[in-house]
Amino acid sequence: MDTLLKPAHTDLPASPSLDQRRDHGPDQRPDPNHADCRGVASVLSRVGDKWSVFVIMMLSDGPKRFNELKRLINGISQRMLTLTLRGLERDGLVTRTIFPTIPPRVDYELTDLGHGLSRPVEALGRWAKDHLDQIEAARTKFDQRNEG
Amino acid sequence: MDTLLKPAHTDLPASPSLDQRRDHGPDQRPDPNHADCRGVASVLSRVGDKWSVFVIMMLSDGPKRFNELKRLINGISQRMLTLTLRGLERDGLVTRTIFPTIPPRVDYELTDLGHGLSRPVEALGRWAKDHLDQIEAARTKFDQRNEG
DNA sequence: CAGCATCCGTGAAGATACTG
């Protein structure tokens, strides 16, 4: 009940790295006029987390069960899905509803907050989809210049 | 010129994990009706990368120099900044302009593609900022329930 | 079915010292 799903010796489910590892200095004021880093970063990292994004997208359709999500995302391991869901739950983005039946059934659903997030996230997803070619082209070109 | 800034033995600057490690099986069609994962994921991971986001935000004001960015972001290490910038450059999101003066001067600027990305990214940033409290509150609450 | 518990490899990121 200690190591649980937590990889090795973390204390947070799915986005520990930022909050914990990032304060390497005593005072860390970047410049208030831009972005206040610390806090925003921890939210951004949730968004940047591949699995979180996919889960959010899948759930924007409506509530889903555990294995349903697993099938939809398909590349995700069960551990990562659990971890991701716990993280999203922790952040108040999804709710976890347990039906004490046999066999057990658990539904995951976006909260209002989660739905709010899903909008900019999907906007981003659309952008990504739209410009994928350009980016991949740029990557190829860059790689050729750099080692070809 | 081989190990360079690349941490240990990667081949991509800042978002290699997804494309490479993700194909653990022969057939990996998730369900075309949702998101096509692989490609989008690699873009999302760039966006989700904390440092990339901050750099993009900083550069949306206009071109900046290396150390200027470093100061603005402040929590970033010099290595990570270089790595991030190379990644963004590789993806065709920023340009790198070298002035062969002494001392040397390098300007980084968003490309059109980069500016395009900066819009949804900033939307996300705003969202993150706006709902930071809610999320942190949720986190605290969740943590208390879970171990208090 | 949903989920813990564990072991383990990989690689992302920090710190530091050196160069043009």
Place this chain on the structure above:
DNA sequence: CAGTATCTTCACGGATGCTG
């Protein structure tokens, strides 16, 4: 100033096996 080079750490994430 703007990088490079290198070492080290340790968190992410996969695979597997066990519970209620």
